[in-house]
Amino acid sequence: MADLQRTPLYNVHRELNAKMVEFGGWEMPVQYEGIIKEHKAVREKAGLFDVSHMGELLVEGSGALDALQKLVTNDLSKASIGRAMYTPMTKEDGGVIDDLLIYNLGLNKYLLVVNASNKDKDLKWIKDHLSGEVGVADKSHEYALLALQGPISQQVLQRLTSLDLKEVKFYRFAIGAVAGVPCLVSRTGYTGEDGFELYCHPEEAEKLWWSLLQEGSEDGVVAAGLGARDTLRIEACLPLYGQELNEDINPLMAGLGWTVKIDKGDFIGRKALMEIKVQGASHKLVGLKMVERGIPRTGYPVKVESQQIGWVTSGSFAPTMNANLALALVKPEFAEIGTEISIVIRGKAVKAEIVPKPFYKR
Amino acid sequence: MSNIPEGLKYSKEHEWIRLEGNKATIGITDYAQDSLGDIVFVELPNIDDEFESDDVLGVVESVKAASDIYIPLSGKIVEINEELVDSPETINEDPYEKGWIVAIELSDTSQLADLLSKEDYEAFLEENA
Numbered sequence: 001m002a003d004l005q006r007t008p009l010y011n012v013h014r015e016l017n018a019k020m021v022e023f024g025g026w027e028m029p030v031q032y033e034g035i036i037k038e039h040k041a042v043r044e045k046a047g048l049f050d051v052s053h054m055g056e057l058l059v060e061g062s063g064a065l066d067a068l069q070k071l072v073t074n075d076l077s078k079a080s081i082g083r084a085m086y087t088p089m090t091k092e093d094g095g096v097i098d099d100l101l102i103y104n105l106g107l108n109k110y111l112l113v114v115n116a117s118n119k120d121k122d123l124k125w126i127k128d129h130l131s132g133e134v135g136v137a138d139k140s141h142e143y144a145l146l147a148l149q150g151p152i153s154q155q156v157l158q159r160l161t162s163l164d165l166k167e168v169k170f171y172r173f174a175i176g177a178v179a180g181v182p183c184l185v186s187r188t189g190y191t192g193e194d195g196f197e198l199y200c201h202p203e204e205a206e207k208l209w210w211s212l213l214q215e216g217s218e219d220g221v222v223a224a225g226l227g228a229r230d231t232l233r234i235e236a237c238l239p240l241y242g243q244e245l246n247e248d249i250n251p252l253m254a255g256l257g258w259t260v261k262i263d264k265g266d267f268i269g270r271k272a273l274m275e276i277k278v279q280g281a282s283h284k285l286v287g288l289k290m291v292e293r294g295i296p297r298t299g300y301p302v303k304v305e306s307q308q309i310g311w312v313t314s315g316s317f318a319p320t321m322n323a324n325l326a327l328a329l330v331k332p333e334f335a336e337i338g339t340e341i342s343i344v345i346r347g348k349a350v351k352a353e354i355v356p357k358p359f360y361k362r
Numbered sequence: 363m364s365n366i367p368e369g370l371k372y373s374k375e376h377e378w379i380r381l382e383g384n385k386a387t388i389g390i391t392d393y394a395q396d397s398l399g400d401i402v403f404v405e406l407p408n409i410d411d412e413f414e415s416d417d418v419l420g421v422v423e424s425v426k427a428a429s430d431i432y433i434p435l436s437g438k439i440v441e442i443n444e445e446l447v448d449s450p451e452t453i454n455e456d457p458y459e460k461g462w463i464v465a466i467e468l469s470d471t472s473q474l475a476d477l478l479s480k481e482d483y484e485a486f487l488e489e490n491a
Contacts, residue, residue, distance in 0.1 A: 035425040317402035
């Protein structure tokens with residue numbers, strides 16, 4: 001795979017015989033021993049993921065908060081030091097440039113974690129729209145990112161750190177050593193399970209990876225790839241940029257109204273999103289379950305009788321529910337739970353119905 | 363290294379073919395099932411459907427993606443493996459026996475010359491995989 005970037009854990013993946021695929025310009029492990037096995041391990045025990053492809057941008061300066069508030073839809077003033085916040089970053093028309101996690105590191109420093117394939121676009125957008133006493137720098141090469149996800153994550157991680165993890169609550173972080181490796185330890189994730197994301201220096205990533213895997217292996221911790229990460233996040237109905245979100249999809253369509261804080265003051269996209277809020281979004285993100293046999297996939301048309309009412313954004317066999325499920329953007333008049341629709345699979349209309357989201361909740 | 367049994371014929375689309383007189387049983391190879399990963403759905407043709415060689419015979423879907431299965435020989439479907447409908451993972455577990463997909467009655471035996479032997483398929487995999 002020529003010209004692809006590799007994470008600091010590339011050699012680890014080779015050693016574990018992972019199947020490697022291209023993702024967002026990176027050569028990443030899609031699976032080690034099998035997607036379903038890894039998926040179930042995360043739901044029942046825990047899985048260890050390399051997500052070092054994610055980008056990290058540092059926004060710093062006395063005007064950092066004010067500048068960021070103008071760039072993102074969520075109210076970052078509510079994220080005190082030691083907290084993380086999820087937020088879309090939108091264009092004037094409300095379309096999503098990227099969805100990000102922002103850490104308030106204190107001392108007017110904010111760490112923005114962005115999608116790998118959007119990093120360069122985000123950096124340019126932020127540079128072009130930052131105002132006041134503030135700067136932005138790409139720090140992606142200074143961080144490796146490991147995610148330990150699943151119900152036993154805290155129990156395993158606690159054995160390797162003197163941080164008191166029960167005090168690190170959901171969407172908060174602490175800084176301390178894990179297996180002797182300095183880390184930012186964040187209680188966040190993308191699987192619908194309890195878990196942690198660990199940011200460390202790239203040179204220490206291998207040591208951290210093997211320490212976590214060795215410590216947890218007897219308890220059932222396994223290496224897990226991007227394949228399982230995708231099926232896990234689909235079950236939890238967490239959006240993926242490029243599928244549920246893009247520059248033509250606004251946060252209100254994607255069910256992210258809770259991240260759009262119109263009253264916090266001005267931000268790029270506020271006016272458009274305010275109008276959409278009043279008039280109603282053109283499409284609504286819904287959950288679908290296949291009634292007849294078939295697996296829904298990204299881009300498949302969604303129909304009622306002969307009328308196309310939307311499209312599948314993500315779909316998969318869902319190992320936890322043992323069902324074929326999808327997220328889809330449909331016209332709001334067809335978004336009610338129980339609505340019978342069909343999905344066009346290889347030219348054939350196959351029956352499905354609208355079901356509540358999320359499909360999986362721990 | 364993939365398992366490539368003796369006594370079968372192979373195609374460059376990673377199917378295996380077991381010949382018994384005018385009948386050919388077809389499945390996908392160990393290499394194919396391993397590349398696809400966990401198979402979770404199989405779409406089969408109907409008995410008596412007729413196909414030309416290289417037509418799309420059906421579809422196997424792994425967790426990640428859907429892949430067409432191409433029929434390596436022309437013929438009429440005489441048996442389908444209905445067990446795969448409820449247990450598609452059988453293809454992963456036993457690709458050459460319980461994971462067979464269809465059996466056809468050959469309509470053009472001259473096409474048999476186009477199939478690969480075990481050694482040809484091994485060489486093909488080494489070059490292409």
